[in-house]
Amino acid sequence: MILAAIDIGSNAVRLQVSRPITYDGITIFKKLQYIRFPLRLGTDVFENRQIGDQKFREFITLMHAFKAMIDLYQVDEYYACATSAMREAENGNALLQAVKASCGLDINIISGDLEAELINRVIAFNLQQDEQYLHIDVGGGSTELTLYHGGQKVVSNSFPIGTVRLLKKSEHAGTWDEMLQWIMNHKGKEVPLTAIGTGGNIRKLYELTNKEKGKYIGLKKLEEELEILKNMNYDQRVVNLQLNEDRADVIIPASEIYITIMKKAGAKKIMVPDVGLKDGIISFLYDKNTLEK
Structure with a gap:
């Protein structure tokens, strides 16, 4: 197959x-x-x-x-x-x-809901049963958030906040407040929360901040990397960091989205599995074909 x-x-x-x-x-x-x-x-x-x-x-x-x-x-x-x-x-x-x-x-x-559902198919394999997670998927036009507790999805939502949208300054007034309030309304207070990040930008940030193999980026390290990126111009990010031209501009707003959400959720670190929407689609197609047979 x-x-x-x-x-x-x-x-x-x-x-x-x-x-x-x-x-x-x-x-x-x-x-x-x-x-x-x-x-x-x-x-x-x-x-x-x-x-x-x-x-x-x-x-x-x-x-x-x-x-x-x-x-x-x-x-x-x-x-x-x-x-x-x-x-x-x-x-x-x-x-x-x-x-x-x-x-x-x-x-x-x-x-946006189906987008989050497809990505979540491949996120569940990374979860521990006794932990609370907030999955953050940042794209060019939207951010999908999903809360997990006890290894199960609790609630999810899609917000029109994305890297390209922020570059074009076309986000809707009040959308940030709506997203951050959603986080406060749904995250549990009794269990510490770990963030899970998907999207090309968080994977690139992981590469920039980790010289050795691992699963996480600490919030402090992420904030330090954002300051480094901000202190470089576009050409320096392309040449010195070897970023793709379409990554060198959006990586800053992406970093700001992840950091803002993590702070609001109280997450001190973010897990970065190497999966995304395309992997969720493949998983969906596989299950569809094997279950039909």
């Missing part, structure tokens, strides 16, 4: 092709292909509510390339989903219809 996931985010678009391998009762997902393309649909959408003509054409070209990879790998099933930018784009459905007519690729615009 070969499965594929397409994650159409506000900052980048990703394709992952994986083969499930089961041995001795344990299933792993062997990554056969991974492509990340920095299309940044949110730049257009969060400013003009539309995907502009140039990105409209580029997106169709990119989907042709992804469809060709899916065909070359003889993928048994794929799932393509679009998140915050496509949800808000007034011409989002028109673009997806154009892709379908052009190369036959089916794309689903998913809600």
Whole structure:
């Protein structure tokens, strides 16, 4: 069985092709292909509510390339989903219809709740039964928060706060207050809370702050890294830290989102598992196919 996931985010678009391998009762997902393309649909959408003509054409070209990879790998099933930018784009459905007519690729615009649910499928493996966790997934257009207690999901919500949105200064008034109040309303006070971070920026922050393998970044270390990033200009972040050009600007607002949430939740450290929406999609497809059989 070969499965594929397409994650159409506000900052980048990703394709992952994986083969499930089961041995001795344990299933792993062997990554056969991974492509990340920095299309940044949110730049257009969060400013003009539309995907502009140039990105409209580029997106169709990119989907042709992804469809060709899916065909070359003889993928048994794929799932393509679009998140915050496509949800808000007034011409989002028109673009997806154009892709379908052009190369036959089916794309689903998913809600923030479903986005969180798919990611949570691969987060649960990292949880200890006696701890409380707040999962923070920061994207280009939205932040998904999920609270876990006793190894089980308690509550989740999606907020229109994201890295590209903050760069464009297009977040809605009061949204920060709403998100922080949500945290205070739902986090338990009797058990210490550990944050779990997903998204490309927190993984890059993990690489920058950890010279040895481990699972966590301390809040203090994260704050120190943010100050280092702020004291470097864009070109220095690209050259000195070897950040991708589409990472070098959004990593600062991403850091601010993670730090602000952790402080409000009282989390002193954040776990950084190497999983994301694409992995949740692969897990969903695998369960769907194995349960059907």
